[in-house]
Amino acid sequence: MVELHLSTSLILCIFFPVFLFILAKIKTKLKILSSSSPSSKLPKSYPIFGSFLAILKNKERFVQWTSDIVTSTPNLTFPLHRTFGRKIIITANAAVVEHILNSNFINYEKGHFFRGNLRDFLGDGIFNADGDKWKFQRQISSHEFNTKSLRKFVENVVDSELSDRLIPILNRAAAEKTVIDFQDILQRFAFDNVCKIAFGYDPAYLSPSLPPEKFAVAFDKAVKLSTERFTSFIPNFWKIKKALDVGSEKQLRIAVNQVREFAKEIIREKKQEEIDRKSVDLLSRFLSSGHSDEDFVADIVISFILAGRDSTSAALTWFFWLLSNNPEVENEIIKEINEKSEVKEMIYIHASLCETMRLYPPVPIDIKAASDDDVLPDGTVVKKGMRVTYHPYAMGRVEKVWGKDWPEFRPARWLRREAAEEEKWSTFVNRDQYTYPVFQAGPRICLGKEMAFMQMKRLVAGVVRRFKVVPVVVEGAEPVFISDLTAKMKGGFPVRIEARGQEGC
Template identity: 75%
Template sequence: MLDFHFSTSVIFCIIVPLTFFILAKLKTIFKSKPTKLPKSYPIVGSFFTILKNRERYVQWTSEIVTSTPNLTFHLDRPFGRKAITTANPANVEHILKSHFHNYDKGDLFRNNLRDFLGDGIFNTDGEKWKFQRQVSSHEFNTKSLRKFVEQVVDSEISDRLIPILENAAEYKTVLDFQDILQRFAFDNICKIAFGYDPEYLSPSLPQEKFALAFEKAVKLSTDRFISFIPYFWKIKRALNIGSEKQLKIAVKQVREFAKEIIRKKKQETQGKSSDDLLSRFLGSGHSDEDFVADIVISFILAGKDTTSAALTWFFWLLSDHPQVENEILREINAKSEAASAYDEVKDMIYTHASLCESMRLYPPVPVDTKAAVNDDVLPDGTIVKKGMRVSYHPYAMGRVEKVWGKDWAEFRPTRWLEREAAATEKWKFVNRDSYTYPVFQAGPRICLGKEMAFIQMKSVVAGVLRRFRVVPVVVEGVEPLYVTDLTAKMKGGFRVRIEARG
């Protein structure tokens, strides 16, 4: 009996405290950050949860991936399809650099966009991609192209953007600033890519046929990715009905227009030189209309919405952070005597940091997807099967507390800056590696137009803020909805009033 009581006491003294210890640990684990993986069912996978979060897919997947210990998760799609999403910088470097050869666009991406983009640089892999990349890289690295870009941007700001804002300020007109910036970017990229001016930012804000067809082709091509039944769009395309019929019409308009411009450009450039990308490609001996059209349409896609999306969210963030706006104004005013637009913006360090910080929170391309050529294992131990879709998530990566700190949700440009010396007020930009901050992609596919994009964005910021305040017409404290097709947008537009300074 004594032995029994002794044993019971020992068990009580050991087991009970141990149980409380385990329960306390579990409570701490679940309280800290429970993983938010969606439920999965036979055949349909997590379709119902995906459907429920369709309007906020980027935010939803960001919440999931940032709740996981290794910043990576599997999503079960209908009919047994699995997809991996990661915000782990080591995985991103593995996918975009060290194992670049094993992760390409994949059949799903290429097939869904082939009608629109053909075999352009953003929709192809292997030798086709390598050839276009080499030619494009050579053209983008010329000083004459950079000079041409500066002239185009400066002209579009002074001759179109500023007069429209002056008129809005004078008559207290409410503008959709997102639409204005998209029109600005479309004019710019068409001039740079084609040497063609669509005059989309004319005072009447016209419904330009090429621009509308291009926008429709982007939207309908993107819709193919969200079909419940894989390749259901192929049935509609074969029957020439619904959205596929509309897409066919839009793509035909875009490609016919592109080819018409190419034919005219061939005649214009005989024995002459010109600075736009189309003239440069034709001048280098590439004259096949379909090939050149694929390339130019891809560049328009890359330049049309990315900079306008970045600037839309930048001006919205700025409206709620007057101290940041004042610091940018100080920097702009210090550069007012610059000899050229490029000289004015190239050393605007604080403005550059502010744009990087804005794109950390609201990247123009929030998620990018590759497909595995062969079986693989990611650095965090995630197993990848051949053909599996693998996405890296720049939107989520800008929200990782381990990388950006407890204040990651704050718009704080100084996280990109440090003082050049203790006794000086001059800033020095501190870059992040492109695998931690893959807003412009990374590795062999890193964006060729990165410098061009910053020239354009900083020029717009300087041109606008020097003369105007951009005041949102929104309910205070209500954040606009971040939505995405191939690039991000502000749902419903960005309604603002323009106020002249001074």
């Protein structure tokens, strides 16, 4: 083993200087060649290196860069050439999305690349599984998510976290005129919620002192470091680091061990309790159904925590930023809150959340891999093993779908009035799931979609009724959009909280 480590280190020491030297020479040459070429949004591709330099240049804004490219192409699809002849198909074409997520679903799986990068963290959980493993988990999860008792439990958890923790923290911030990171606050809110729903465990991450809860910190680190595997420019280089147990891979191993051991510890404790089918949290439900293997149950629960925490908090963070720049929308929401007592009837809030996720989807891009050769509806040829990426972020920016006003935050595009003379919006107009695949689509459409909307709408109504959220940024300046496994604001979302004067007004 020592000899293996030494030889691998020697190879790395020799390889990298040579690689960087060759790259510098090629970069200089490419600058000369490209200086006389006409400008184009399609990145230039060269033998062996593909579009490596363009990808490197846009590494920090890969989502926005590829969105600009794909929305500029006639069929909303283009091939991105990687190093060593690898090619990824990127699409914002709804017909192609329907093809890969539904009509030819069997041919497009998560694939070895995706599963391999996330296996240490998510294991064979539902969001990282294919084939029979996925089908089995989907069946048992679908049954649990469709129970009235779970929906009622989720409502109670959200209301408790809102009234007992979030509102007091915002009251204090308003009274003391302090600046808080609202992105962090919303992530803490969502983390407490999903842990209660998934485990029946309260991490109290949104306690007044905003403590660095061990499980949450390890979970965050595992997400970030797992994501870094996807952005490596040298294929599978992370596997060498993992074999050597160095750098980010060593940190990932430690973080994942903490997350999984914590999950298993809670599973063991649950097994000691008297649980039955009336138990409400997901873990109790799985165990009472006879699914007692610790690794299997841990995989499922960790996957649900990832989806439940990051997606809702990401959507809400961008919602409050958009709201601060659109006072007319804020006024409409306040009006709706005053007029309607039931959150489920607040269709303008629902439309505002949909409009938020059109512009800033929590999962901005998603990857599938072809199990066999195929031809996409737009004529693009796909070879076995090739990755096909559909792009929800770009799909929300397609002018021929959303109109010339697509850059505007306009919840009304999701609503209609029954009569022209009516003042109130009466009907929510949903969009085709393949045109708006924010919650995936087809057989893998998100099981928690309705619960996510319920949580977000209750939080929006509870917060906007009492407070105005004011960003501490240059007016109109857009925060930097970044993406790990889900979308975030770079550097957080600093805000001031202002009380509206009359609580409940």
